[in-house]
Amino acid sequence: MADIYLIIVLTFMASNVTNHDSMKKDWQIVEGSSGAWDFQADEIECEIVNDGLHRILSEKIISGDWIIETEIEHINYSSQSIHFSIAEDYSYGYILTLENSELILRRITTDNEQDNWIQSITSNPVRADILAYGTSNYEIEIDNFTLASPDVSSITDDFESGLAQWNQYDGQATTQGGRLRLGNDGIMAHNEGVQTIGRILPNEYLEASVQVNSVSGDGGCQIDFRLIPENNQSGYLGIQRRFNQFGSEFIFKVMPGWDLPPISVPNHARKFNLKITCDRSTGISAGYYNLLDETGWIKIGDTKMLQISRTLVKIWQIPKTKLRPRFNKFNILKRGATYAFRLNDHMIGTITNPKLQGAIQINNLYEFPEPNKGRYGLSFTNKGKYRIPKFQIWPIPSVKKYEGNPILSSKEASGAWDENQAFPATIKKFGETYYLYYTGIDNTDSRLEGGGIGRIGLATSYDGYHFEKYEQNPIFERVIPNSHQPLKIQGMSLVKEPNERYALTYTVWDNDRWIRLEYAIGNSPYGPFNLGLNNPLIKTSKPPGFDETHIHLHNLIRQLDGSFIMIYTGFGRVLDRWGDRGGLAMSEDFVKWTKYPDNPVFPLGESGAWDDTHVRPKGIIKYGDYHYMFYEGAHYAEHVALWFDQIGMARSKDLIHWERYPYNPIIPIDAGGGRDTLVTEWPIPIEIESGLAIFYWGGMPGNVGISRADICKDLLYGWE
Incomplete structure (x- = not known):
């Protein structure tokens, strides 16, 4: 029975998890008749004589990020449940149940508050x-x-x-x-x-x-x-x-x-x-x-x-085309506080922070976090015979978030030019110095998003962890010519022009839209930077189009032949569906830019995925044979009526056809007490000796700032 197996891969997932000696030893019957279960070398069988709950849980605990795959054969359309992230005392956890044509996610809760x-x-x-x-x-x-x-x-x-x-x-x-x-x-x-x-x-x-x-x-x-x-x-x-x-x-x-x-x-x-x-x-x-x-x-x-x-998280209606009469294949991916569910190789849906019963509870996630370890198991209720030829669980690699995050606070003293917020724009290394360019927002105009005007500042570091803000910040302010009135901008990238001067790019808020991408010129990474002569680089398209309304997050690369490429975010319509998607633009001389005619090159994620609502490319870097893109993705969390932004990764050899990392989001919202309980976004990469360092905006309510996470080269090369 080479194609029928039952493997539980637990090594490396937690210090208290080891390989098993026998199937029966690894499972604990916690409810129902023990005689209903038959643990064989290559499969599990459960035969229920009378209706009633029959449940088994693992004796071991798994930690971190993982994937569960299981296959269940049954006589009729009986309910089948998979348990995961279950506390040792069963005080919390989740149950995924297939019942008729519904896939139901429930939370376990025991408090009377x-x-x-x-x-x-x-x-x-x-x-x-x-x-x-x-x-x-x-x-x-x-x-x-x-x-x-x-x-x-x-x-x-x-x-x-x-x-x-x-x-x-x-x-x-x-x-x-x-x-x-x-x-x-x-x-x-x-x-x-x-x-x-x-x-x-x-x-x-x-x-x-x-x-x-x-x-x-x-x-x-x-x-x-x-x-x-x-x-x-x-x-x-x-x-x-x-x-x-x-x-x-x-x-x-x-x-x-x-x-x-x-x-x-x-x-x-x-x-x-x-x-x-x-x-x-x-x-x-x-x-x-x-x-x-x-x-x-x-x-x-x-x-x-x-x-x-309070126990119900989500119900998905499953089309009959995605159901099998007697044999169903389940796939659950856990990445941080996000769970993705597939049934019979079809994406069904994604949930982030399923513990939340209301949006306001997000303020308590650092103190009472999503579980990051627990038991797993199976349960059946209806009379009949069930056969499980496969139950496999294995770890997936994670990024390493810097324990000292944030490396740059998001707020400054009252009256400062960056009082309200600080977002990463780009990170460069010249000589032995890291140059972190960021957008600071003041507190001067409550009519604007973020509460004020955006300008670009600089912070430097010798080790990539401890940064000091440049004493002459801000290094660039976009002022309307012949006036003293500033425009709100967001900094994005820095490249060298053919004349070896430094071009600092940004997006401009004008007429209630992120309407165009511009650049400023400086002779040094420190500036001073002055408005470029050939603006704009690109601007929103005429409707209808994928970038007809906004054009904002982006990054530029100067290639070895001296030409330039730009990956950017546009908001508009594709087949009458609105959203943010990724586009490509190119230039031979940095003066004349051409949008790729078949934009967008980076579409929304498949329906039900963690990034099916919007994708916003922000960072791009050439590493080995591939260009790696880092982007914001989001899905709508109906159980709390919120959008959760997280960071995804994709790669391409031609900048047109992109392959998403199979275990996205690569930098997720945290479970288990991590500080990124609210958001991870605005990713910008830079090459380091061990792989890539990603600087991003992350944190919890009231404490969000520029942070760092490292991706090792083994993860990049071992993509699958």
Whole structure:
């Protein structure tokens, strides 16, 4: 039976994992009849006489990044489950179940915190809260508000008397013509929130409602309508409505961080009512919306559904073409805090941070991280015979993140030119010195993304780990000619022109778009840099096109023959699907640039992959026979309604046909207590003795900065 085997490869995965002597020794029967299991030399069989859970777990623990492959033969369409990242005491972990035509991912949870907190909302005095947020100019108008409990008291407001019944705790909300107005003040990326001064102790029943008259503006925006218990000012129960770039959906939310899956509605539905109810007799609170059509009130969710859903992460509907009648092949890849799932060689989906039950919980991932070690196993429930001819698990190589990260902080003192943020632009080595070019953003214009103007600075190092910022920073500021007004820019790359001067490239924010790529010229790596004479290098294309709206992240290489290549990111349409993709441009002299006619050369990842929402090429380097590209990729995490950006790697010999690394993301969001719990992006490579060093932007909420990770040459050469 050479083609039928059962191997468990555990060596090198953890110090407490060793090769096994026998199949039976490596497995522990933890539930169900022990007589149902037959552990043979080359396969496992399970025969269930009566319906009931039968589960086995490994006695060993695996750590780090790995791949599980298993094949299961069964008599009928019975449920089959794979367990992974399971705690020794079964207090956490994940279960992937194929049941009929659904693939279901569940989390194991044993705490009662959610139950206790949900009950408290109906037994304490509550206030109402209305909070709006937008990334650009927005305006939300509200007509009427009510908070009432029968036979107790009520708070009502038609906003004819201003904000007499409200505290303004964020922004500058106003009233006009009997309407509460949030936004409409020309400030970018900001909150505006009000909270009732009065509060109500619920009787048997509490109801709060609000009428939203209109929502307008650019970018993404949202409104939250919430009830806040007096005993817990950090928690709330409420409804969130999102618009524009944030999608168009309602979400039932309970802080500290529990959300139900969103409900999508037409984006043009900008006039609607919201209602929250709390019933003490049942202990259930619920959220509703009404689009003011004939449908009436529609439930978004309630706390009972929330309690049920706390174990549910995701359900994928599997087309029959991807199912096999009697034989299914499962593949699970774990990379950091990201899991990718394949069934019968088809990509099904990807989940990052499946532990999260709500977006706000991301703030706690450093203290309560995703598991990075655990047991694995199998379980079956339905009567019948199951045969497992293959169960294989093996480690996959990982990058080495510098323990002292970040090597450059993302924030500086108040008033500094790089007060708000610092992003890596490019890294070069001249002589014995590393030159790290970065984009700094000040705190002078809240209407702009990041809160201010971007300029380019420099930090130097002799060892590639300890950097000092150049005392004459910033080394370049893009000022509109014949004026003193700066434009927001993001630094990207540095190359030598044919005349041996240094060209510093960047992307320009103008007319609310990343609209063109330019360069500045200097005689030294330190500058000073002055605006180039042949700008722009390239700019956005005429619609429709893959780069019709934005053109931003990029990198340049000067080739041995003196010509130049550019890998860049464009945002636009391909077959009417919007997103960021990778393009190629070329120049013989750095003056005249030509876009490759069949752009984009780097498309979105396959549906369900970790990079199927956007790909943003940033770093490129020639190493051996290949050009290696490092890029940002993201997928939409529905379980928390977030996009997780992580770093991927691809290689090419001709710059047109790119092969993705099979175990991406190469620099992932961390599990197990690593500091990169929020993001890894903006990757830039440089060759070192042991392989490549990647400088990137990574970290956790409130502590993100320029970081370093090393990729050994064995990983690059041993691609598969």
